[in-house]
Amino acid sequence: MNPKPPATMASTPWDCELSQRIAAQFGDAIKEQSTYLGQNFIVADSNRIRAILEYLRDEEDFDYLVDLTAVDYPKRERRFDLVYILYSYRLNDRLRVKAQVADGEQPESATDVYVAADWLEREVFDMFGIEFAGHPNMKRILLPEDWRGFPLRKEYGITQMDNQWVKDNLGIESGQ
Numbered sequence: 678m679n680p681k682p683p684a685t686m687a688s689t690p691w692d693c694e695l696s697q698r699i700a701a702q703f704g705d706a707i708k709e710q711s712t713y714l715g716q717n718f719i720v721a722d723s724n725r726i727r728a729i730l731e732y733l734r735d736e737e738d739f740d741y742l743v744d745l746t747a748v749d750y751p752k753r754e755r756r757f758d759l760v761y762i763l764y765s766y767r768l769n770d771r772l773r774v775k776a777q778v779a780d781g782e783q784p785e786s787a788t789d790v791y792v793a794a795d796w797l798e799r800e801v802f803d804m805f806g807i808e809f810a811g812h813p814n815m816k817r818i819l820l821p822e823d824w825r826g827f828p829l830r831k832e833y834g835i836t837q838m839d840n841q842w843v844k845d846n847l848g849i850e851s852g853q
Contacts, residue, residue: 688713695737702732718773723759726776727785730761734790739763739772742791745798747805751831756780757807761787778807786812804829 688711696710699719706729709720721729733739743762750756755777763772778784786809787794798809799818806827808815816822844850 686713688718691717691719698737699729699732702736703729716771716773718775720775720777723755723776723778723782723784726759726761726774727787727790729774730763730787730790733763733772733774737765738767739765739770741766742787742793742797743771745787745794745801747801747807747829749805749829749831753777754779755782757805759784759801759807780806783808783810785810788812803827806830 691710691712696717696719700707700710703721703725706722706725707719708722709718711718711720719729730742741764743764745759745761748758748760750758757778757780759776759778761774763774764770765772776784784807786798788798788809788811795813796818798812799814799816801807802809802812802815803817803819804827817824820828
């Protein structure tokens with residue numbers, strides 16, 4: 678018996694003054710503006726993400742990068758979604774900015790836009806293998822530097838680990 682495919686996210690169009698200003702500023706780079714369960718998000722071209730983040734910080738008061746993560750869709754041509762979660766203290770509002778990136782693509786670093794991007798981009802690299810162009814210190818942050826693989830990629834099985842690293846550094850055959 679095959680499992681059912683995941684349900685499609687039932688989002689609705691997001692249309693307000695803010696979404697209109699973003700669309701006017703970035704035109705065709707904005708692929709979608711939607712809301713899902715009260716959470717607003719935009720989907721944009723990956724090569725415009727840094728500029729969009731800078732605009733949202735400087736012109737729309739989204740002054741805090743809450744989180745940055747990725748989602749792996751291995752069967753898709755542009756395999757990963759990057760998801761930036763922004764917050765505006767003045768507006769008491771959150772906004773997600775998403776972009777699809779291909780395996781091997783290096784989106785521009787946002788470390789000069791949000792200080793928090795430094796460690797968050799390193800975590801995305803460590804877990805998914807996405808490198809950010811222009812990052813000042815693109816190296817692993819959670820796993821040892823000599824670890825092989827990226828644990829949050831879908832092909833990295835739940836019982837898979839860098840067994841050679843475990844043997845060399847912990848002196849055991851496996852933690853599994």
